[in-house]
Amino acid sequence: MTDEPIRIGFFGGTFDPIHHGHLILASYAASSARLDRLLFAPAANPPHKDRKITPVEHRIEMLLRATADDHRFEMTTGRSRSRWTILLGRYPRHSGRRSFPGAQLSFLMGGGSAWDLPKWYEPLKLFDHADLLVGLRPHSVFDEDELWAALPPARSQTHFVDIPLIEISSTEVRHRVSRQLPIDYLVPRAVQDYIERTGLYLDAVDEMTGRRILD
16 A cells, blocks of 8 residues: 555646647646546636637536546536636545545646746645646747746746647637538547537637647
């Protein structure tokens, strides 16, 4: 029997929709950080987004379909909240299916999100409850010193995960659906079926800006 705490990763985001880039980041992070579970939590109404977000019920259903076959992945019970630092503070180290008393928590995000972390609501509270896992793609530029200066606890509580260069974004998926272009292999088949059945993103505004990000 081991005395090591259970390691729980917390992956917050919009997931509008979830795609293979998200899942690859999640898988690499789970392996690199030796996570026992990775909990996905779609934000209900992210304050930093400047577009209309798909209702959370649809994004939850797509997440459940995308993660159903991986025993490491689960959903959280706090999925309706949008301020993730507060959610972590109130999160009693459990998912909807089981409890994890004394778990070691980590918060997972891509490099772009980590760069914007100082702009979040009370970002220092995150480090009171969890370490930070940051996925970095090849040749990505990340100014660690600037993040350390803005959020001093991040210096000792940030761990980087090398991930492959995956040129997929939720923006691209929405863009292609709105133009009735195929999204095969960009999202899991179960997610694609759900998008096609519900008619999601058919009226999506053209949001392509040339950036390829893990949106």
